[in-house]
Amino acid sequence: MKLYNTLARKKEEFIPANGNNVSMYVCGITAYDLCHIGHARSSVVFDVLFRYLRFKGYDVTFIRNFTDIDDKIIKRANEVGKDTKEIAEQFIGEFYVDMDKLAVLRADVEPKCTEHIAEMIALTTRLIEKGNAYSTLSGDVYFKVRSFEGYGKLSGRNIDELESGARVRPGDEKLDPLDFALWKNAKPDEPSWESPWGMGRPGWHLECSAMSEKYAPLPLDIHGGGQDLAFPHHENEIAQSEADTGKPFANYWVHNGFVQINSEKMSKSIGNFFTIRDILDKFLPETLRYFLLTMHYRSPLDFSFDALEEAEKGIKRIYSALAQADVELTKSKWKKSPFPEELITELAEIEKHWNEAMEDDMNTAGALGHVFSAIRLAGRVSEDKNLRKSEGGRDLFTRIKADMAAWGTVLGIFECDPVEFLTELRDNRAARAGIDPAKVQGLLDARKEARANKDFEKSDAIRDELAAMNVEVKDTPTGATWDVQ
Numbered sequence: 136m137k138l139y140n141t142l143a144r145k146k147e148e149f150i151p152a153n154g155n156n157v158s159m160y161v162c163g164i165t166a167y168d169l170c171h172i173g174h175a176r177s178s179v180v181f182d183v184l185f186r187y188l189r190f191k192g193y194d195v196t197f198i199r200n201f202t203d204i205d206d207k208i209i210k211r212a213n214e215v216g217k218d219t220k221e222i223a224e225q226f227i228g229e230f231y232v233d234m235d236k237l238a239v240l241r242a243d244v245e246p247k248c249t250e251h252i253a254e255m256i257a258l259t260t261r262l263i264e265k266g267n268a269y270s271t272l273s274g275d276v277y278f279k280v281r282s283f284e285g286y287g288k289l290s291g292r293n294i295d296e297l298e299s300g301a302r303v304r305p306g307d308e309k310l311d312p313l314d315f316a317l318w319k320n321a322k323p324d325e326p327s328w329e330s331p332w333g334m335g336r337p338g339w340h341l342e343c344s345a346m347s348e349k350y351a352p353l354p355l356d357i358h359g360g361g362q363d364l365a366f367p368h369h370e371n372e373i374a375q376s377e378a379d380t381g382k383p384f385a386n387y388w389v390h391n392g393f394v395q396i397n398s399e400k401m402s403k404s405i406g407n408f409f410t411i412r413d414i415l416d417k418f419l420p421e422t423l424r425y426f427l428l429t430m431h432y433r434s435p436l437d438f439s440f441d442a443l444e445e446a447e448k449g450i451k452r453i454y455s456a457l458a459q460a461d462v463e464l465t466k467s468k469w470k471k472s473p474f475p476e477e478l479i480t481e482l483a484e485i486e487k488h489w490n491e492a493m494e495d496d497m498n499t500a501g502a503l504g505h506v507f508s509a510i511r512l513a514g515r516v517s518e519d520k521n522l523r524k525s526e527g528g529r530d531l532f533t534r535i536k537a538d539m540a541a542w543g544t545v546l547g548i549f550e551c552d553p554v555e556f557l558t559e560l561r562d563n564r565a566a567r568a569g570i571d572p573a574k575v576q577g578l579l580d581a582r583k584e585a586r587a588n589k590d591f592e593k594s595d596a597i598r599d600e601l602a603a604m605n606v607e608v609k610d611t612p613t614g615a616t617w618d619v620q
């Protein structure tokens with residue numbers, strides 16, 4: 136598999152350092168608020184990478200941390216009069232609610248910062264001993280950026296350019312404006328822990344270095360996160376860990392692109408901002424997950440409700456095709472008529488292309504394109520009255536269903552029962568259109584009764600009423616079904 140490595144600035148063949156074992160560390164959330172669409176993207180992207188590596192047969196150790204102490208958590212705790220632990224626990228709980236809905240799997244290890252203070256103090260102590268860090272009179276500890284030669288290598292920044300842009304805030308006791316905090320001395324009314332430098336708390340960058348080292352052998356195979364974390368967070372992690380161990384920190388650095396809202400940068404202050412909850416109030420979680428995978432993970436993703444509605448049409452087509460395949464496969468008798476070999480070859484090509492797309496830097500957008508090729512192929516067989524009844528047709532439907540199941544395991548979509556999903560999707564669309572499914576069902580029942588009584592005037596009136604509600608009725612051999620127009 137090829138992965139784009141931010142450190143190398145190119146796609147590289149992915150070769151784990153320890154044979155079949157893969158270690159993957161992804162920076163998790165700072166637990167002080169509900170997750171937004173940017174978190175959804177990053178979580179889904181790395182969830183698919185995790186699923187795909189497992190699908191390929193690797194034994195993956197996936198580590199995703201929770202930052203449960205930080206300026207933002209302290210600020211939030213003070214605003215609402217709770218302690219920081221309560222705030223962090225609350226929003227870790229909310230994170231799980233959202234991620235479970237989005238079918239994001241739990242990581243193997245989900246360490247919290249406050250449970251690794253000892254490891255962080257030990258790392259800081261080693262860095263001081265090695266001459267890469269220093270403590271100040273007031274009890275802060277800083278990493279001495281110029282003591283680490285490779286600083287800037289991940290983000291491609293030159294240390295002298297960084298120097299000219301760096302600022303020292305009043306009260307800072309940094310020796311150099313570039314230096315960053317490993318340990319912060321305790322401020323009044325802030326949570327703090329005992330350390331060799333007095334009471335204080337760790338700086339944000341420190342936790343990922345300390346926890347990576349604890350839960351995986353270094354170098355990590357994959358270190359991931361959103362593109363916004365590459366500098367300074369990941370650059371600082373590299374400096375801390377590599378200065379400490381003298382070994383590379385991670386072999387492949389994988390970053391997902393930004394989410395934009397209506398082509399603009401997402402920003403709370405201009406109201407250009409959506410939490411996952413805001414979106415799931417209107418759309419099904421699987422629609423959102425599907426939407427997030429329709430773009431390559433490194434491209435910027437432009438979010439809008441219109442784009443989400445387009446994605447909804449896509450997921451509906453996929454499930455409709457799966458439902459149709461199930462209908463075809465309920466037949467009990469199959470004809471031994473000849474089946475065109477080229478259709479089987481075509482499916483084999485589609486399977487190959489799906490694989491190639493995923494192998495090429497996890498191109499989920501490309502892979503979804505091949506999913507549509509497979510369902511179009513199934514559709515062509517369904518439309519041919521001879522092929523659909525033949526044993527060859529049965530084998531093709533069965534194989535496409537098996538492919539879809541395997542692909543669904545990797546992408547984390549189309550794993551539901553098709554009929555149940557399509558009903559759920561219809562009701563979701565109905566809710567957005569202000570249509571009450573119970574009312575529609577009542578009208579359909581009344582219509583059925585009117586027809587049975589040959590009261591066609593009444594049944595026509597009911598049909599008109601449904602049409603005026605934007606409800607489309609389809610009469611099938613097993614009864615009337617409906618959808619939102």
Ligand SMILES: [Zn+2]
Nearest residue numbers: 162163343368
């Ligand atoms: Zn991190």
